[in-house]
Amino acid sequence: MSHEPAERWDGRAPGVETIAAAYLMAAGGDAGLALRRAIADALADLSEAERRxxxxDRLISRGYVRAGRSGTAL
Incomplete structure (x- = not known):
């Protein structure tokens, strides 16, 4: 199993260590609470991504139906 580096150096997003430290600080140093919050946020993000x-998929399907068999829009 490959893992992403703990810290990114390309400036795109904070690394794992930065995120973990932020969750830990927000949880007042309670590692268990920080972990539960991080998991809850990850699950919420996953749920939102699946919804989108x-x-x-529904919009694409409607587009195919509207285009009809000839491929031209109605």
Missing amino acids: IRQQ
């Missing part, structure tokens, strides 16, 4: 994918 389903929405995109």
Whole structure:
């Protein structure tokens, strides 16, 4: 199993250590609470991503139906 480096150096997003430290600080040093919050946030983000994918799939399907068999829009 490969893992992403703990810290990114390309400036795109904070690394794992930065995120973990922020959760730990927000939880007042309670590692268990920080972990539960991080997991809850990750699950919420995953749920939102899945919702958006389903929405995109519906829009794409409607586009195919509207285009009809000839491929031209109605």
